Amino acid sequence: MQTDYSTLKQLDWQFGDFKKEAKNFTHDLHPYFGKFHPMIARTLIEELAPDSKYIIDPFCGSGTTLVEAKALGKNGIGVDANPLASLMAQVKTTSIDNFILKDIYMNLPEYLLTKYEYIDHYEVLEKIEIIKPEIHNEKKWFQDNVLKELGLIKLSIEEYFQTKDWHEDKVQAAKNLCLLAFSRIITSVSNQQTESKYKAVDKNIENGVAIDKFVDHLRICIDKIEDFNGSTGNVEIEIHNSDSRYLNFIEDEKCDFLVTSPPYLNSWDYGLYHKFRFLWLNLGVKEYNNKEIGRHLRRVGDVVDRYRNDMSLCLKEFSRVLKPGSYCCIVNANSIVKKEYVNTTEIIIEEARKADLILEDIVDKKVFGPHSGMHASLLTKKTEIKSNPATEKMRTSGKEEQIIILKKYDSSKE
Ligand SMILES: C[S@@+](CC[C@H](N)C(=O)[O-])C[C@H]1O[C@@H](n2cnc3c(N)ncnc32)[C@H](O)[C@@H]1O
Known part of the structure; x- marks a missing residue:
């Protein structure tokens, strides 16, 4: 029929x-x-x-x-x-265990902010230089302060998870969450005009803005994942x-x-x-x-x-x-x-x-x-x-x- x-x-x-x-x-x-x-x-x-x-x-x-x-x-x-x-x-x-979400929520921002105090120290700058990708026309697309802060966020995510002895799948899932929060803020702090306009504009991003945006967004992601974990069965x-x-x-x-x-x-x-x-x-x-x-x-x-x-x-x-x-x-x-x-x-x-x-x-x-x-x-x-x-x-x-x-x-x- x-x-x-x-x-x-x-x-x-x-x-x-x-x-x-x-x-x-x-x-x-x-x-x-x-x-x-x-x-x-x-x-x-x-x-x-x-x-x-x-x-x-x-x-x-x-x-x-x-x-x-x-x-x-x-x-x-x-x-x-x-x-x-x-x-x-x-x-x-x-799904990510609640104790891991709590750990990242409380400690990763603190780890990053402590490092931020030393952002202009030679050893930190050297590490940022290594972790930063090669970007054609870098100065056109990113302000110097933003480049350093993005480098510092990426470096902190890498270093933070090296200290954890959780199962490697759990570390990877938690790291992916942080990388996604990092990814989310990149366009808004770059000189790219908007998500759908590939044109360089001057945005005058002040010091600390990239770091703050990352921390805020990371915490929003963690809250959402925690809520979603709680509301779904084992699939x-x-x-x-x-x-x-x-x-x-x-x-x-x-x-x-x-x-x-x-x-x-x-x-x-x-x-x-x-x-x-x-x-x-x-x-x-x-x-x-x-x-x-x-x-x-x-x-x-x-x-x-x-x-x-x-x-x-x-x-x-x-x-x-x-x-x-x-x-x-x-x-x-x-x-x-x-x-x-x-x-x-x-x-x-x-x-x-x-x-x-x-x-x-x-x-x-x-x-x-x-x-x-x-x-x-x-x-x-x-x-x-x-x-x-x-x-x-x-x-x-x-x-x-x-x-x-x-x-x-x-x-x-x-
Ligand atoms: C219209 S989007 C789907 C969006 C999705 N429904 C959502 O809600 O986000 C089509 C997707 O097809 C993917 N795509 C293109 N070629 C592909 C391929 N050969 N194999 C798998 N995915 C492909 C693109 O990367 C894109 O994410």
């Missing part, structure tokens, strides 16, 4: 205030472009797979789906090629910093629900906007760029062919790791590439079918703020988009995404 998706179609997928919702759990520990509204993941899980046990988001980004899975008491697997995103997803979903969440075209580390039919939002053609350049974070955290931006689906190429045809091939590889893997009869929900938006409209939803549906993921229905939804980057270019920028019925539809209907509901073919239901 055909399933009725009218309840999903009648929902208001805007779900009210994104910022308010994102304050729940650990969702807002770090900014990331293209985040899901948490209620999208939650609603799809609750409506389509309330009894699911293993949820996978193979383009998990900052980990929204996995946070919701954990909050719902479900096991989860997240995969993302972006090492910074994987760090976010990991920190947001990893297993794995995060893999990997390429979803090759999921050989996940066994066949392990998962019973997939929800994801794939990389959009030609949208955010994560490597550029988060450039200084990649550098300070020693994350490989080149490796990421090589794996990232949807990056700019010279000709539109090349972009679309490459995208189709990449998504085809991914969809085959999604099908392989799903149990027969399981849902695979893909939240997608069509794209504009070099002024031409590309119907990526159609490409996904076609390639999914070849991988035994059969279309059940499509639910249209409006795009809320941060997700609308690509359409913003269509709606607000001065760029000329080639006019045809499809681009006109996008221009007039505005920001729309589709939730593509697929189901893995189940031969036993024949």
Whole structure:
């Protein structure tokens, strides 16, 4: 019997205030472009797979789906090629013992502030110089005082955890939390204009501001993780910093629900906007760029062919790791590439079918703020988009995404 998706179609997928919702759990520990509204993941899980046990988001980004899975008491697997995103997803979903959280909350700021008193001493400056990354045009992007303070924070995190005799997994989880709090403040104290404007401006950051911001944010992160620890059961969440075209580390039919939002053609350049974070955290931006689906190429045809091939590889893997009869929900938006409209939803549906993921229905939804980057270019920028019925539809209907509901073919239901 055909399933009725009218309840999903009648929902208001805007779900009210994104910022308010994102304050729940650990969702807002770090900014990331293209985040899901948490209620999208939650609603799809609750409506389509309330009894699911293993949820996978193979383009998990900052980990929204996995946070919701954990909050719902479900096991989860997240995969993302972006090492910074994987760090976010990991920190947001990893429980840390309360005694460790308390230790960091009380003692790391004190350790850092004591070191700060000696920031201009030769031995400290020498260590900062060693730990600081090489930044092209360093003076353009960072004030001297900020460079020293960021170096000191990084040095303190390194040194602080060397003194701990906790199990190495616990040390790593606690250190990751501190590194994420560190990462969060980097753009705001650099000369980069904003999170989404890669332009150097003078910000006149006073002495001590970077240190204060780090301590404040670290404590907010710790409070949120402590609250989230207390509110969730014992579930297993794995995060893999990997390429979803090759999921050989996940066994066949392990998962019973997939929800994801794939990389959009030609949208955010994560490597550029988060450039200084990649550098300070020693994350490989080149490796990421090589794996990232949807990056700019010279000709539109090349972009679309490459995208189709990449998504085809991914969809085959999604099908392989799903149990027969399981849902695979893909939240997608069509794209504009070099002024031409590309119907990526159609490409996904076609390639999914070849991988035994059969279309059940499509639910249209409006795009809320941060997700609308690509359409913003269509709606607000001065760029000329080639006019045809499809681009006109996008221009007039505005920001729309589709939730593509697929189901893995189940031969036993024949
Ligand atoms: C639209 S974002 C997902 C955002 C996520 N839903 C969230 O709430 O944060 C798409 C993600 O796909 C990731 N990605 C791109 N190419 C990939 C690949 N080959 N394998 C795995 N992840 C990839 C990007 O790094 C990006 O984080």
